[in-house]
Amino acid sequence: MQELGIYLHWPFCKSKCPYCDFFSRVDKKIDQDDIISNYLRQLSEYRSLIGTYHIKSVFFGGGTPSLIKPENIAKILGKIDELWGLDASAEISLEANPNTNTPDLFAGLRSAGINRLSLGVQSFNDDELKFLGRTHNSTQALKAIEDMQKNFTNCSIDLMYALPNQTVHSWQKQLQQACRLGLKHISLYQLTIEDGTVFAHKKIQPLEENKASELYLLTEDFLQQFGLHKYEVSNYAASGFQSRHNLIYWQGGEYIGIGQSAHGRLKLNNKWFAQTDNLQLDALTLKERAEELIIMGLRLTEGINKTQFKAICGLDFDNFINQDFLASAVAQGLLCNNTSHLLATRNGFLLLDKLIEGLCC
Ligand SMILES: C[S@@+](CC[C@H](N)C(=O)[O-])C[C@H]1O[C@@H](n2cnc3c(N)ncnc32)[C@H](O)[C@@H]1O
Ligand code: SF4
Structure with a gap:
């Protein structure tokens, strides 16, 4: 049977980070029930449109999907199971922000069916966290990692680097800290200054290109010693811990995206379509699809x-x-x-x- 990934976008955060141009807003009064019933309706409509598939992965991304109540996560996963079937082999990931960590949250997410967590730590250094406008500090980050590791074997953290004035020494300290924690997957993103963000408005300058390249090459060598191998331009994993959902994107598989700003790729009646929110489908030419495969595939260490x-x-x-x-x-x-x-x-x-x-x- 053909395989499918399902991406669900949660567009809310507790606060907006000054570097971030992801689609997200800060909304104090969110009616989760309303949004969730909209997601459930869309899932049913996709099932009618695309038919049977083997669900390879489900990914709750954001925004900050760790703000979704665990019972609502369970409702969504229950619906996917009812529509397509969801077996134990499916990777079910959720992006969590340390600023949402409450004592029972991660246990609740695990009970709801999440089996992989990705935590937006960004840095272990309080000055860097402040500069990045994060609302957690390093102690809270470490506590969230501890709670995550208590509840999940398959877990990951995001760190950001190439911050203005960052030195080799300070980045190495961050990597050392991450490796000491025994993580099996790490995503490492070079800070980019995106148009329309507070950082762009403040004219924050990223680290000079040669220095950023030096940090990039050092990262690869450093993590290798700890058994974390680069498998994609920003992603490092121990054997067996690569993100199966993200591999669908990079290897040109099929997935649907639910939620404003989410998108998918589907092959229906032997033709490729770009899918956007609310079942919008736009046919792709062979050339467009081929170019996408090159853009995504070259990001992988194994290549195209x-x-x-x-x-x-x-x-x-x-x-x-x-x-x-x-x-x-x-x-x-x-x-x-x-x-x-x-x-x-x-x-x-x-x-x-x-x-x-x-x-x-
Ligand atoms: C959509 S966020 C999900 C995680 C969650 N919202 C959080 O921030 O904790 C995915 C990741 O993208 C990275 N990111 C966002 N904007 C970036 C930028 N301008 N430059 C580099 N990395 C960025 C951050 O590491 C972030 O954790
Ligand atoms: S980095 Fe994460 S928490 Fe910050 S605004 Fe973007 S999506 Fe929200």
């Missing part, structure tokens, strides 16, 4: 599987990409091209956007 590429979009990989650009990028040591895969090298990962643009033009 050429056979899979053809199976997904129907186009021959070697004919599709710009061969002159490829030859030059291989000669410069930025890409590695073998019969089965095209992948970025260690240095290539520092120039991913340029490589993607060159391959697709």
Whole structure:
């Protein structure tokens, strides 16, 4: 049976972080029942539209979905089970913010059916947390990690780096702290200054590019010693702990997205569609789909599987990409091209956007 991932977007946060351009708002009076019944209705409509699938993963993202009451999480998972079936092999993740941690929250989420938690720690340093406008401190972050690890084997944290003036030494201390905690998955994001955010308005300058690259390469080497291997440009995992849901995006699988600003990709009657909220479907051309597969696939350490590429979009990989650009990028040591895969090298990962643009033009 075809496999499907389900993404549910929760667009509310307790406060808005000054760097964040994710779709989220701070709303003191949220009628959860209303939103949840809308999600349940949409799930039923998707089931009628797309038919049977094996549910590979469910992902509650945000915003801050750890604000959803556990009983509402259980209602959503119950509905998915009723519509498609949800077996023990499904990865069911939720993004949690340490500022929502209450004594029983994580146990409640586990009882509701969540089996993987991803915690937005961002930093273990109080000055950095303050700079990032986070409403938790390092003690609360550590407490939330402890509570998370008590309740979940499969868990992850997000950290942000390449903050203005960050040094190799201070970033290494953050990594050391994370590794000491025995985490099996870590997502590490370089701070980007996004248009429309408070940071952009304040003209905050990110760390200079060469220094950010130095931190990126150091991260890979450092985490490797602790058995955490880079499998995607920002994601590191011990064997067996890669995010199965995110791999659907990077490997070009099918998923639906529910909630304002959520999106999906579906193959219906042998044609690919981009799906947006409320069952909106827009047909994708083969070229558009092929470009997406390159944009997403090159983010993976294993790179793009050429056979899979053809199976997904129907186009021959070697004919599709710009061969002159490829030859030059291989000669410069930025890409590695073998019969089965095209992948970025260690240095290539520092120039991913340029490589993607060159391959697709
Ligand atoms: C949608 S947030 C989910 C986590 C949760 N809302 C929280 O912040 O704790 C996903 C992650 O994206 C990262 N992120 C958001 N904006 C970013 C930016 N401008 N630069 C780098 N990373 C960013 C943060 O690490 C954040 O944890
Ligand atoms: S980083 Fe997370 S908590 Fe902060 S505003 Fe964005 S989604 Fe909300």
